[in-house]
Amino acid sequence: MFIKRAALDIRQIAWKSAVIVDEYNPDRIRKDACGAWIAYDDFNNKDSIFGWEIDYIFPLSRLQQLGVPQELWNHPLNIRALHWKNRFSKGNSYPRYTSMVIDGGATNMEQHIVFWVSDPLQYKLQKVFKLKDALLY
Numbered sequence: 001m002f003i004k005r006a007a008l009d010i011r012q013i014a015w016k017s018a019v020i021v022d023e024y025n026p027d028r029i030r031k032d033a034c035g036a037w038i039a040y041d042d043f044n045n046k047d048s049i050f051g052w053e054i055d056y057i058f059p060l061s062r063l064q065q066l067g068v069p070q071e072l073w074n075h076p077l078n079i080r081a082l083h084w085k086n087r088f089s090k091g092n093s094y095p096r097y098t099s100m101v102i103d104g105g106a107t108n109m110e111q112h113i114v115f116w117v118s119d120p121l122q123y124k125l126q127k128v129f130k131l132k133d134a135l136l137y
Helices: 002-017 060-065 084-090 119-129
Strands: 029-031 037-039 052-056 079-083 096-098 101-103 108-110 114-116
Touching: 002 052, 002 079, 037 079, 052 084, 079 084, 084 096
Parallel strands: none
Antiparallel strands: 029 037, 052 079, 096 114, 101 108
């Protein structure tokens, strides 16, 4: 029961991080950090053009390598919703990553664009994980 509740909480945190689009019900449709359309009901659905996954902005494998305590990994600042193709292309990249899909009007289209985690967010994550600048790149 606790594991299911924790997973649901993380899913809600991720969904709340996605961009609200005025014309759509924010409980059902939003955009990810790359601008790709995502649908709440298509969580973990790789067969959907609007499928999405939970992304850890600062990758878990890198946090583990740096010795960051596991209880900090799920900090809300580090969790976001990302289209599953963008999550796949991002992999363990930080702070720069490449999208695979973006907004193509009323649907998604394939487009490879380089994105950066903003400096203010990088700074906040450094503080949360107690990291030094030199370790981030």
